[in-house]
Amino acid sequence: MARRPDLVGLTVLAMLSVRAGHPYELHRFIVDTHKDYVTGLPRSLYHAVERLAGEELIVPVETSREGRRPERTVYEITDEGRRELATRLRVLLENPGAERRTFTAAVSLLGVLPVPDALQSLRTRAAALEGALTGMNAQLKALKDSGLPDILVIEIDYERALTETELAWVRGLVARLESGELEWSSAAEAKPLAQVLGET
Template structure:
């Protein structure tokens, strides 16, 4: 099951506190330093995550300090329950493929509602944008590779691999669309009869 944005921000906070106790400002600094802003949301979202996790007993205040006229800063630490929750969630995210339908997959499923010309134009635009994203990420990977340990960059490696695979698929689909191999007739596609469900459809699997 896909995680919500709030779930992922909570997970990020738990991950940082699993390393060592720190206050929210320090968490933000580490997130920026490691280029993980996308996983932590806005600063306000991070503070809300801290409030949720404290309320649920997954983190707790370790100490409170004040420097000069600055507001008090509370240093938080992860609880035993929080550490167990973090490890269980991370195990689940790493081991179980996400079944949530990506936005692009939904758009592709509705492709027959466009004319072939419109579909080709939009796919060509997507391919150009993907090429730009790939070039930018590849440059980032080289630059950050000189500063950060590779384990902190595997997420960027993964995203770059997905973008390259998507570009390859989009270009192949465009070629089939352009040379007629796709056999696109939107009206015929939309009016085609829907196949009747198989005998095992209600059971959700093959009959034994």
């Protein structure tokens, strides 16, 4: 059985690739931007930070305490962490899987990739979706030609409809990136996460 992708770790790497931050800031950003694919907060986030630090994909750069608040450690991503982030994200973008939540996560973090890499990954996914559609269409035709009633293969038709919709969306996203319509910078890149979140 294939290991499920670490969406919490991926999200931490993506956020730290924009700007260094401490886990509380990361937690607030995940909640405030509705990255609902991240589950088990806050424990899953703190475990991911510990795991990534243990793998030296992120490193602590500063520890501070304000008043009676708990001590906060600020982390930044390493060069190895950036490479790992790009690799993990490209894999999730390029390979249509059974779990659509995974693709939602990958799309939500797409902006951390350079535009050419994002385009290549999305084109690869589009080609895979086209192949899947060809296979489903052939399977449906063979089943119908065998005399099987449509009602017995309705789930294949449903999957085909979802795949067609996803393919159209991916092609539209590629077109928006190619034309420059989709802006590739964000407010998070312009200022620290704490300011983005309005933390005092």
